[in-house]
Amino acid sequence: MKIISFHQETPFGEILRDLQGKIRSQKEKKPWRSFDDMSCMCVNQQVYRLIQKHCERYKATVEENLTIKLHAEEEIPWGVKYVGAQRRWKKGKGAGVKIGVIDTGISRDHFELKNRVKGGVDFVRGRQNGHGTHVAGIIVAEMNQRGIVGVSPESHIYDIRAFDEEGKSSLATILRAINWSIENGMDIVNMSFGMPQYSEALARVIKKANDRGVVMVASAGNNGGEVEYPARYDGVVGVSAIDQNGNLASFSSRGKGADRRAPGVDILSTWPGNQFRKLNGTSMAAPHVTGLMALQMARRIKVKATTV
Structure with missing residues (x-):
């Protein structure tokens, strides 16, 4: 999984339409989960390979889907x-x-x-x-x-x-x-x-x-x-x-x-x-x-x- 954040000055709707056109041609049913108000999306590895050049063109920040742990800790008696x-x-x-x-x-x-x-x-x-x-x-x-x-x-x-x-x-x-x-x-x-x-x-x-x-x-x-x-x-x-x-x-x-x-x-x-x-x-x-x-x-x- 990749987490992609686009520059917020670029209209996110425009980016989505551009990327969607690329994905549709590959018959990908569920290409991503997006957070429109934050200009962010989550995509799997297969989709990312398809849109990687577009992400570079839009100068997007790409992050790995890191594991996050609770701050709750066990007490060691x-x-x-x-x-x-x-x-x-x-x-x-x-x-x-x-x-x-x-x-x-x-x-x-x-x-x-x-x-x-x-x-x-x-x-x-x-x-x-x-x-x-x-x-x-x-x-x-x-x-x-x-x-x-x-x-x-x-x-x-x-x-x-x-x-x-x-x-x-x-x-x-x-x-x-x-x-x-x-x-x-x-x-x-x-x-x-x-x-x-x-x-x-x-x-x-x-x-x-x-x-x-x-x-x-x-x-x-x-x-x-x-x-x-x-x-x-x-x-x-x-x-x-x-x-x-x-x-x-x-x-x-x-x-x-x-x-x-x-x-x-x-x-x-x-x-x-x-x-x-x-x-x-x-x-x-x-x-x-x-x-x-x-x-x-x-x-x-x-x-x-x-x-x-």
Whole structure:
């Protein structure tokens, strides 16, 4: 497409008649779109080739049909910046990685998430709260020139709802949720929840997931003391929370089982109703690590596909 502006001292009607005569002889049905009061017209490449000499004769200004972008910008939350996601995006944004989020459910109609949620299962039914939506946004909020962006914005999220509106679940439901993740081929599972006591059954399903190659990431806990389960199990990446200065948050669990630290204070992310909200907690720290692991995994998938 070409944008042509003629000298405004030349009668535009006269120019149009002259050019139209040339085009009609070539049987062109829709030669241009004109803005008569501005002495401008838009023509496709084929028409421009036909009238190029006439444009030169009238000393017209000819411009390309440039792409114009909105000034609206996505906010990159401080946590996403802190973990270095932007730098890693040069090598990919997580495409091809399947991430299961075991949580309170995800608002699948949120504009940041609706193209990223690819499936899931609901073990509890009933009303949701926003916790799972917030966690999902940290991982995969989409690059769409508005709102925010997540750590791994091209990964696929699976909504594995195991918690009710009050944020409560049962051990049996968690076992079902992890087993569903294994059977449905999740690459990574995010578990922003915990309990203080050891469970043999939970340890076994974690081992089963590890044996199948599933990466398990869990929040350390918000008790300010010992790390909770499942983060404390071998084979699970336990994540503590830090603030914007890199200091361990006062509420964050710590010690054995805290394998990584990630942003967990004043974390802006998605919320039901196409909204956004800031939350604190190791629940917010774990998905930062999940997103980073998705970026790493996506690069390996890409390299493998290239070499095959």
